[in-house]
Amino acid sequence: MDPQLPITNVTETLLAMLPEIFLFCWALVVITIDVVSKRKSETLAGYLSMIGLLITGILLSFSTYGKGFGNMFFNDPMAAFFKIIFISAAFMAIGSSFGITKKKIVNHRGEFFGLILFSTVGMMFLSASREMISLYIGLELTTIPLFVLAAFFKDEKLSIESGIKYFVIGAFSSALLLYGMSFLYGLSGTTDLLSMRLNIAAFHLTFKQIGVVVLISNIMLVAGIGFKLALPPFHQWAPDVYEGAPTPVAAFLSVGSKAAGLVAFAKMFLLALPAFYGTEMFPNDWGMMVGFFAACSMIIGNVVAIRQTNIKRMLAYSSIAQAGYIMVGMLALNEHGLASVAFYMFAYLFANMGAFAAVALFEDKTGSCQIASYEGLSKTSPFFAVSFSIFLLSLVGIPPLGGFMAKYKVFAAAIAQASAHESGQWIYWLVGIGLLTSVFSLYYYANVIRQMYFSKNDSPYTMTYNPAILTVLIIGVLGVLAAGLFPEPVLEFAGQISNSFGF
C-alpha cells in the first residue's frame, strides 16, 4: 500500500498498529503471569517475552504501510526497518538476561522483562511517527522504562547511581528537545513534520528574519537527540550508566535507545529541516554543526576507550564512537545516506548486542568486568572466544564482517555527498577523521582479543551456556557474517528508506 495514502477506517488503522498493540498487551501478560505464578520459575517470564517478540515480528510482516490518526501513526519503510532492529535488540537483550534473572533479580523478573518490552513499544511508536507530539511521546515511552531498568539492581550503589544519573540528565535533555520543538511549532504552526518542512522553509525565504529562532531550535534539538545518541559533548552519562546498569540493559541502551535516537534525528532533521542542512540557508545550516559533534564523537570515543580497563566502560566509549560513524552517514543527504545509516545500524545491532551478550555471560560466570580477566579464555572456552572476537572485529570494521560493509557504505555515502556539493568539502575531513580513528579503535578492540588468545596462562573459567544466551550468540555471529557477506537484501530494504524520505 502506498505510504502516503491515509487510512481512513479506524479498524484498518488499528490493524496497521497491531504489532505495537500486541506487544504492549503481551508485556502486561508477562508481568501478570509472573505474579500469578508466584515468581517461582526462573525462566518463564524470559521465554514468554522472547516468544512475544517473535510473534510481534511475525505480525510485523503482515502489517501494511500507511498512515492513520492524522499523521500520528505513519507506517513507512523506515518504521518497518527500525522496528525489526528494535525487536531484535530487545530479543537479544532478553536472551542475555537469564543469568541475572536467575541470581540477582529474583523478585521482579516479570517487571524487568515487561519494562524492556514497554520500552520497545515506545521505540516502535517513535519510528512510526511523522508528527512531533507522537514522536516525543514515543521517545519518552522509550526512555522512562530505561530509567527504571538502569537502576534495577536496587541494592547496588552503582546501579542506583546509574539510574538516577540517567534520569536527571535524560530529563534535562528531554526538556531541551521539547524546547527546540516548541520553537519549530511556533514558526510553522503545525506539528506535522512534512507540513513543517514546507512552512518553515517558505517562512525563512519570505522573511529572512527567523534565523536566530531556527538556530536556537536546531541547537536544542541536536542537544536533546544527541543525549539519546550519546554524541559528545552530550555523552557523559553513557559510561557511568553502562557501567552501573545491568549488562543486558546497557546493551539495549547502546543499540535500541541509540537506534531510537537516530530515528528521531532522521525525522526531525532529514524530514522536517533538510532545507537547513547546507549553506544555502546560511546561517542556519545544521549539517556542519552535527559534523563537529560527529567528529568529536569519533575522536573522544576512540581515544578514551583506549584507556579503559573495564570492558563495559570500554564498550560504552566504543558505542559513543560508533554513533559518530553513524552520524557521518546521516550527514550525507543523498540516496545512499539514510540507507547506509540503516545498514550500519543493522550490522551494529548484531555485533554490539553479541559483544554485550558475551560480556553479560562472562559477568554472570565470574562477576568481573575487567578486561584483564578475559585472559586465556580461548583455551577453555573456544566458542565464546571465537564469537566474541567476531563481534569485536566487526566493530572495528574488518572485512568480511558486517562492520566493514557498514563503515564502507557510510563513508562512501559521505564522500558522494562531499563530491557532489561544492560547500560539502568539509565532509572529506570528517571521513578522514573517521578513517584515522578507526585505526585507533583497532587497538582497544584487539586488546581484548589479545587477552583471550595470546596469553600464556589458561583461563581459570570455563563458560557454560544456557539455551537463551547460546541463541543470542549464534544469532549475533550469523547476523554479523550475513551483513558482511550477503548485504544485498538488507541494502535493498534500506534503500527504500532513502526513497521514502525523498532522496
Add this chain to the structure above:
Amino acid sequence: MTEHSYLIVLLPAFSFLMIVFFLRWKEKIASLFSIAMIVTSLIMSISVLFETIARNGEAYTASFTMAQLGSFKLQLGLLIDPLTAMMLVVVTAIGTCVEIYSIGYMKDDPRFSRFFAYLSLFLFSMLGLVVSDNFFMTFIFWELVGLTSYLLIGFWFEKKSAADACKKAFLTTRVGDLGFLVGLLLIMYYTGTFNYEEVFAKIGMDVFPPAMLTLAAIGVFCGAIGKSAQFPLHTWLPDAMEGPTPVSAIVHSATMVAAGVYLTARAMTVFVASADASFFVAVIGVVTSLLAATIALVQVDIKRILAYSTVSQLGYMIMALGLYGYDTANGHHSPGFYAGTFHLMTHAFFKSLLFMGAGSVIHAVHTNDIRDMGGLLKKMPITAPTFLIGSLSIAGFPLTSGFFSKDEIVAATFGHPVFTVLTLLIAFMTAFYMWRLCFLTFFGKPRDEHRYEHAHESPKTMAYPLIFLAFMAVFVGWTGIPALSHGFASFVFHAEPYHPHADWMNYIVSSIVGLSGIGLAWLMYYKRKIDPDKLAERFKPIYTLFWNKWYFDELYDIIIVKPILAIGRFFWSFDANVVDGAVNGTAKVTLLWADLKWWFDRWIVDGAVNGCGWIVRAFGSLLKYIQSGRMQFYGLFILFFIVAAGIYKFESAYLNGWIFTDFLEVTTLFVILIGFLSYFAKTIVPESTTKPKREE
C-alpha cells in the same frame, strides 16, 4: 638483443634478490648463481655492442612513464648508444672477472654470500646508471651505486678504519651529489624535461641563460667530482681501499669511480654549450691528476698507490673531456672526447688487473706495505707477469693499451701548452711510481724473509681473471689504433665520426717520457744507483708534503670538521640529556654525522611515532576526568556546549564567520574545549567527592 637490454640490468638484481631471500646459506650456489647471471649479462652486452656497431652507432631508445605530474613525466628508459654499449661490456666483463676472483679471495669469509649479494646489487645499480636515458634515472642509480659502495667499503665493518672509510666515502660523495642535484633541477627548470636527448635538443634552442647553463653544467660536474674523486673531494678514494680488494678493483677503480667520467661524457652537449664550464672541468682534471700523481710517488701502501694512481688517471680523462668541450665550444676540433672515453675503457681493464694483482700479492704476503715485499717474481709465476703487463700498460709502454689511449690524451691537449707539459709530466710520474712499486714488490731481494717464505701463488679462480685481464690490458687498446679505419674513435665519437691520424712525433715523445719514468725507477729501486732515501732527505719539505698527501685531510679537519664539531658541541651542551655525552669523544665528522643521524632517528623519527601515541594517551588521561561522576557537572557540560554551539553559529551568521569557518578548526576547538573542561572538572571536583570508586 638491444630491445631486451633491460635484462642486462635486471639479471644482477635478480641475483641479488635470489641470494638475499633464498641462497643465503648456500654459499657455493650463491656465488655460482651470481656469476651465471653476470656472465649472461656479459654475453648479452657483447651482442648489444655488436648490434650497436652494426647500426653504425645510432642510438636506440625506449622508455616507459612511471608517473605523470602535469606536463612533467617521470620516466624509466634505455638509451643504447656507442658509449653505453662500451660501458656495458666493460662493466659486465670486469664484473665477471671480479666475481670469479672473489670466490678465491673471499673464501672462508663468514659473510661470503652477502658479499656476492652486494656485488650483484652494485652491478645492477651500475648497469642501470649506464643505460639510463634521463638525468633523473641516472640520479637514482647514481645514489644506488653510492649506497652499494658504502656497503662494500664497510663490508668488514668490524674494522674501525673500514667503518670510518665507508662513512667518509658516503658523505664526501654526497657533497658532490648536492651539486649534481642543483644542476639537475636547473636543467629541469629551464628545459622542462630530464630526458637526455630532449635536454640536448633544448640546449640547442637557447632556452638557457648562459650563466645558468654554466651553473647547471658545473652542478652536474660536481656530481662527477664527488663520484670520480676529483679535487677537492678526492680524499675519500684512498681510504675506500679499506674494503675487500675485489671491491677496490671493480667499484673504486674500474666502474663506479668512472661513473663521473661517464656522466661528463654523457652530458657533453651541456659542457660544449658552455666554454667556461668546460675549462673548469679541464682545470679540475689536470689539478687532480697532478696532485694525485705526486702523492703516489712516495706512498708505501700498495693499494693506496694504486688508489692515487686511479685518481690521477680519472683526472686525465676528465681533463681530456673538459678540453674537448672547451675546444669545441671555441670552434676547434679536438680528440678529447674520444681520448677520455677511450682511456676510460683501457684504464678500466688495466687498473682492475693491477688491483686484482695487488690483491693476490696481499693474499700471499699478508701485508700492504711494499717495503716488506720484494723478490716475489719467483714465488708468483702468474700474478707477477700479469701485474707487470698492467704496469707497462699504465706507464704507456709502446703498443700496450695505455700507450694508445694516453697518446690520444696528449693529443687532446695540443693547443694548450701548459696542459701538454703537465700531461707529459704526469705521464712520467705515473711510469715512475708504478715501476717503483713493481721493482720494490717483485724484484730484488726479499726484505722480509719470513713473509717471503710463506708467500705462494693464489688459487686458480684468482689467477685466471688476471690472465684474461692482462690480455685485455694489452689488446683492448688496439681497437683505437689509427690504422683501423673504423676503430673505437669513429665508433664512440660524439656528434660526428672522427678518424685519428698517426702522429709519430707524439708517439715518440710519450714513449720516451714513459720509458724514462720506468728507467728512473729502475735506476733508483733496482740498480740502487740513486739512493731514494738521500733524495728524500734532500727534498725533505716536498717529500713531507707528498707523504702527507698535501695535508688535505688535516686541512679539511681544520676548516670543516673542527668548526662543525664546535657548532655541534655548542648545540649539544644545550641539553646534556639529549646528547648523552655521545659526541664528546668524537673527533671525526663521520662520527659526528652518525650521532646526528642517531639524534634525528631517536628524537624526530621515533619522537613522531611515539609522540602520536603519547598524545593519544595524554589526551585520554585528560579526558578521563570528564567522568567526574557528578551529574550536575554533566548538565553544566551540556549547557556549556549548547552555548558554545550557539556562539559559533551566531558568530558565523552575524560576524560573517571571520573567526572560524574551517571544519577542522572548529572540530579541534571543540575537542580542546572538552579537554580543557575536563581539566577544569578535575580541579573543581576534589577526588574524594567522586563517589563509588571508579576506574577511569
